[in-house]
Amino acid sequence: TSYANEHNRIHSDKLLDGLVASGFEKVSCISRFDSYLYRKASPHKPSQYLISKLRNYEDLHRKCGVHTKAYKRTMVKLVRSKNHNAGTVCKYLVWTPVNGLGNRMISMAAAFLYALVTDRVLLVEFQSDMVDLFCEPFPNSTWILPKDFPFRNKYAHIETYQNMLKKDKGNGSKEIVPSVMHLNMQHTFNDPKKLFHCNHSQDLLQQVSLLILQSDQYFVPSLFMTPSFNPELNKMFLKKDTVFHHLGRYLFHPSNEAWGLISRFYQTYLANADERIGLQIRVFRPDHTPHQRVMELLLSCTLKNKLLPELDKQNFITSISKNQTLKVVLLASLYRVYGDNLRTMYLSEPTVTGEMIGVCQPSHEEHQKFHDNRHNMMAWTEIYLLSMSDTLVTTSLSTFGYVAQGLGGLKPWLLYRIVGNETHNPACERDISMEPCFHIPPKYNCEGKAMEHLGLLYPHMRKCVDYSSGIKLI
Numbered sequence: 001t002s003y004a005n006e007h008n009r010i011h012s013d014k015l016l017d018g019l020v021a022s023g024f025e026k027v028s029c030i031s032r033f034d035s036y037l038y039r040k041a042s043p044h045k046p047s048q049y050l051i052s053k054l055r056n057y058e059d060l061h062r063k064c065g066v067h068t069k070a071y072k073r074t075m076v077k078l079v080r081s082k083n084h085n086a087g088t089v090c091k092y093l094v095w096t097p098v099n100g101l102g103n104r105m106i107s108m109a110a111a112f113l114y115a116l117v118t119d120r121v122l123l124v125e126f127q128s129d130m131v132d133l134f135c136e137p138f139p140n141s142t143w144i145l146p147k148d149f150p151f152r153n154k155y156a157h158i159e160t161y162q163n164m165l166k167k168d169k170g171n172g173s174k175e176i177v178p179s180v181m182h183l184n185m186q187h188t189f190n191d192p193k194k195l196f197h198c199n200h201s202q203d204l205l206q207q208v209s210l211l212i213l214q215s216d217q218y219f220v221p222s223l224f225m226t227p228s229f230n231p232e233l234n235k236m237f238l239k240k241d242t243v244f245h246h247l248g249r250y251l252f253h254p255s256n257e258a259w260g261l262i263s264r265f266y267q268t269y270l271a272n273a274d275e276r277i278g279l280q281i282r283v284f285r286p287d288h289t290p291h292q293r294v295m296e297l298l299l300s301c302t303l304k305n306k307l308l309p310e311l312d313k314q315n316f317i318t319s320i321s322k323n324q325t326l327k328v329v330l331l332a333s334l335y336r337v338y339g340d341n342l343r344t345m346y347l348s349e350p351t352v353t354g355e356m357i358g359v360c361q362p363s364h365e366e367h368q369k370f371h372d373n374r375h376n377m378m379a380w381t382e383i384y385l386l387s388m389s390d391t392l393v394t395t396s397l398s399t400f401g402y403v404a405q406g407l408g409g410l411k412p413w414l415l416y417r418i419v420g421n422e423t424h425n426p427a428c429e430r431d432i433s434m435e436p437c438f439h440i441p442p443k444y445n446c447e448g449k450a451m452e453h454l455g456l457l458y459p460h461m462r463k464c465v466d467y468s469s470g471i472k473l474i
């Protein structure tokens, strides 16, 4: 019956086509169950293989998670022998935070994929500024690194991956592999030969029991480049441009507090719109970039590409017709001037199409703040609201925008990233996939030779539209 179909549809949408495990309680994470009411079902279906990997991962996380005997036993062992190779049954990957929320979320997704392909348990170090943003992603366990984690705040005293590579003579000697290691995958301009995408490095890393990762990057393309991971990843992701879309929707469910902010804002300003347009304006060097230039860029992009209508200079009054459409622009920016200007513009004159254009901006924080939970809560709210758009315009190079596009399954229009008083034509360009860009891909192959641009060497990888030395999956 149609009722049964409807019920099945809702059931499958609720659990995101099998991505999300059954058995979660609703009260502790309402968004996990209700988000389907707010978005169209994703046209991208996860593979059965990915789903089975996730279910197996959840079992592993339960078996080795922080409240288990296995975890306690492993930590005792590692404290005793952190510099020596100590085989342990449970292996861990600890994610540590650097930079803004967008950077953190893309690197957490990459870390999770790395944990999936290396059978490690992912634990995340959330300081007070990230508490209560997300629900627990894994059933009947936690991913939060416990307060009494024995290596907390001692990362400077831990053997590094770079140091291991220095000692490595290529003979796979176990003596060089410690059981606890710090792995820095952060953005650096002097790119040492990281060789992270090579089987040999991964064979060494696989022997490390506890890896502490420091990264602000979406290093997923590196994993696809690693020969020993590639077949598995190809089975998990039949379409390569859906990696963040699936993993992001699996991992990042807004906490009840965040969901309250998101759902109230949506119901108040967005639910009744015929079309929703997300506009993300990130100004990287505000002191050097006049608002006027940014505003021109934004209008040039949205008007030329007909994302927003031109103003009708001939008439003063919009004639009332029955099927008048309302487009609502959700504007995310640290500065209120963009939302104010756009709203005033569309209230001052009618549009040539007769459409009504509403403009709402949830916050204007003025500058990026660190160690501030409420600030991050707003950032997460806005990222999520942007992801609920029908059309998305983001700023080049901004990981804040990457998360929104990935969660929403949207290929955004990328605004050119202006710095200073310049203009740019075209003002924006359509992205080639919804995946985040990996800004610092490997430059050397496993023999240590400089590589040509990777977009030419690997299938399903291309130069990023917004950053030509970066790479992304398509």
Ligand code: GDP
Residues within 6 Å of the ligand: 099, 100, 101, 102, 103, 104, 281, 282, 332, 333, 334, 363, 365, 367, 368, 369, 375, 376, 378, 379, 380, 382, 397, 398, 399, 400, 401
């Ligand atoms: P990126 O620097 O653009 O790649 O993005 P990140 O998210 O890593 O860092 C920027 C940080 O600045 C965000 O996490 C927020 O804390 C803040 N921020 C930047 N733009 C906005 C915005 O439009 N809205 C809000 N609420 N915060 C923003």
